[in-house]
Amino acid sequence: MVESQIIASVKSEDDLQAALTSNSNIIFLLTGNLMTIADYINQLRNAGKKVFLHLDFIDGLSNSRNAINYVAKYWKPTGIITTKSHIVKIANEVGLKTIQRIFLIDRAAISKGIEMVKSCQPDAVEILPGIIPKIIDELSRELDYPIIAGGLISDVAEIHAALEAGALAVSSGNIKMWYFDL
Numbered sequence: 001m002v003e004s005q006i007i008a009s010v011k012s013e014d015d016l017q018a019a020l021t022s023n024s025n026i027i028f029l030l031t032g033n034l035m036t037i038a039d040y041i042n043q044l045r046n047a048g049k050k051v052f053l054h055l056d057f058i059d060g061l062s063n064s065r066n067a068i069n070y071v072a073k074y075w076k077p078t079g080i081i082t083t084k085s086h087i088v089k090i091a092n093e094v095g096l097k098t099i100q101r102i103f104l105i106d107r108a109a110i111s112k113g114i115e116m117v118k119s120c121q122p123d124a125v126e127i128l129p130g131i132i133p134k135i136i137d138e139l140s141r142e143l144d145y146p147i148i149a150g151g152l153i154s155d156v157a158e159i160h161a162a163l164e165a166g167a168l169a170v171s172s173g174n175i176k177m178w179y180f181d182l
Helices: 013-021 037-046 065-075 085-093 107-120 133-142 156-165 175-179
Strands: 006-010 026-029 050-054 079-082 097-103 124-128 147-150 169-172
Touching (some): 013 175, 037 050, 037 065, 107 124, 133 156, 169 175
8 A cells, every 4th residue: 555655644734735746645634624524535535645534633523433433434534543542443343444653752652552552453553753763673573563653754864764674654744755756
């Protein structure tokens, strides 16, 4: 599924147009509300993009089983991103691809993150911040899931360091990076 190793992380409606024309074939959608999100997903899908909806950022959307069923049936994104492992489990049940997002702030968070991923079995794991190649390497050895590095990555050298450490791709909200040919 990953054709470009840069994933466009769209954080505002203003960035949607750039994502539509970017080299990124996967888009993380971190903006929208109940009234706009279906249109955003359709625009991106019509542009040939795979859309992962970050459920934690969609205004008006709850974290209930019914909400996830609605997302899968009516909005039909490629998949979802969330920090909540119980949501990953529900999304897996309804056939959505899933990405578990974990924040690695200390050793305890790393251990808890590994435990969560193993319990909910997402399709991939996004770790933040993504500028920690040593930890990317550790997690890629510990987990049998693709690793996506995100957060605080600001240049090509950091992208290459994350990829060399074992990340499958890098997610970024920096529009300039969406046009890198990686």
